[in-house]
Amino acid sequence: MTCMKRIFSKTRRITVGRLVGVTLTSGRCFHAELVRTESSGLPIVHHSKYVCDLPANHRFPMAKFPRVLHCLLQDQVITERQVWVPEIASKDLLGAVHTEDYLNNFISGRINEQEQRRTGFPWSEGIVRRCRYETGGTVLAAEVALQRGLACSTAGGTHHAFPSYGSGFCLLNDLAVAAKYLMNSSSRKRKVLIVDLDVHQGDGTAFIFKDEPSVFTFSVHCGKNFPVRKQQSDLDISVEDGLEDKEYLSTVAEHLPWLLETFRPDLLLYDAGVDPHWEDELGRLRLTDQGLYQRDHYVMKTVVKRGIPIATVIGGGYSRDINKLALRHSIVHRAATQVWRECGM
């Protein structure tokens, strides 16, 4: 009943039209501004506030988030009806991973110059807001995945954020917040497997869960890429520069099945970073568009076939051609659509 209250009390944000068809199944509710339980298509999680203004010429491709959604709609891969809208992540949700001091300073703008430099972002209210929405998006994607089997955010993958500081364009660790929340939100502790295929090691996530047996962190990354200072995931596969599609795919295939078999997760969070692509400005690997598609399809199909819910985030990608980058990020959504179809979901 508290759930119902939460959804209906937000009448400012939800129009009457959208309320039609809202159902509650088995008392589950979502951290959402807009739910799409009536839609039978692949759930996509997106918020217009995933973006904020950045100084001109800033290196972070902020514009990619809405463009990912746009190109999926334009190419008719998805329709608007599939798009779920997340709530902003509350301090409570964030506080399960991040320290109170950091959160207070972060939200109120008391991050000093040196700390800001390491994140790559100048502090602004906008950046705080967008990071919180992004984290909320990953949480919602995980919640929806638990119910529908598969869900994809159009953002997420901020795996360099540590409990008390941000780093490398990551200010809050969305994967960790989602994992922590979902791990504890049911009567029996859930086991969460985080598969991070971004070209940079998921160091923040590895650190956060190093002593948590219910969360398994698995990262495949290029050894020579940032960060130089690596953490220890539960399974780290450090690959050489220049690795191409075939070898990369066989590396993933070498480990994912046995991990699923032995760890037996209740939920899988998948960081489908596209920075292993050969055109990526920062990544040092050589995957092609095909390679990324095959990778994502393989991961999602393998997991879904075992009946394990999987939520995906787009992870990292760096290119000054925003349209190409957005298209690349949309590969995971296209592969997910295919898996959705193939598995009769």
Add this chain to the structure above:
Amino acid sequence: MMGETEAVEIDDILDDWFIESLKSYKDLHVYQLEHPTQIIEWTSGKTVCVAGYSSGKNEILELRLPLKLLADEKKGLCAERDFKVVHGGFSEGPVCCLRHIPGTRCAVTNDGLNSDLQLWDLGADDTDVIRKTGSLPGTSVSQTGSRIAARLSSSPEVLHGAQSSAVQLTQLGTGQTLYRLEVDSTEPLSSLKFVSETAFLASCCDGTVYLADTRTSAPPQASPPPGECTLWWTDASAGPQCRVIRLSSSGQAVVSDLRNMGGAVCRAQLDVQTSPRKPEDVTVAWAPALDGCFSVSGLSGLVQIYDTAGWRAEPQDASPLFQHAGHSVSSQHGDGSAPIFITTHVWHPERPRTLLSAASDGSVHVWDWVDPQTN
């Protein structure tokens, strides 16, 4: 032995710098040579020569710049982010000076031990070998190396000499001496540079600069050192309004107009962290495509870019517009080894903010910096 904490701190510094560099550079590519180089010489818009300077045998390499850097709009088509070795050869001794003869595939080198020159064929498409084709005897008994200058001309010629008394223009094909600089002083040279097809500057380590013309045997215009210091470096800018900068080992920078070397257009005092003692310690170079900007390496562990726009006749402290710290950041050893230093650097001839720099640890960087004032 470096402790674990120190190793972690160094890693942190590297990570901090990497994130910082995303903002301060449009492009940055790092390459590691097996042996450090003291020279970087353009052989085309896309290729440079580097060479070792150890006492024995040394490699001479022609490297192609990362295609990703050069591509600009079509960056997506170019995966290559590394330098590529396109030609290579061996020198019997150190290579302290290397000059490409424009319009040819020839290069001329000097080993810094005497004034003899070696001639090289840099190779064409059908070979990857750089081979020695001959030598030119030096013009003087000298313990310092020769400086070398060349410009586009109908028949390949090279201007060279180790001292102001022994500068000559030699035709490569015949070995014939076409011109000799008539100067009595035997001051070691810090640089030789053509400022037009026939006019050139012979700059001495003591700060004296001679402006001469290869068409005439008349004595050159001599300009005495612009200040009290015993070690100076000089560069002349290209273009109609030729500016000459002279920089001393104590950091005094004096800018003069070529046609009025006796006066100074402006001056400044640069901060010096190291104590340069040898001519090869410092490189100073005008930016070919950025008006009024010049670069200097050797006064600190960094390559520094200065903008002379605000400089006045009265010398004032000047701060760099930009500093490239890449070499010192990535060379943190913590094992007590000598700090690395920049051995040389050059500007790209056309791209306004692209430079190449090399350091004593064998690193070679090519970087395209963002003007901090536009950020």
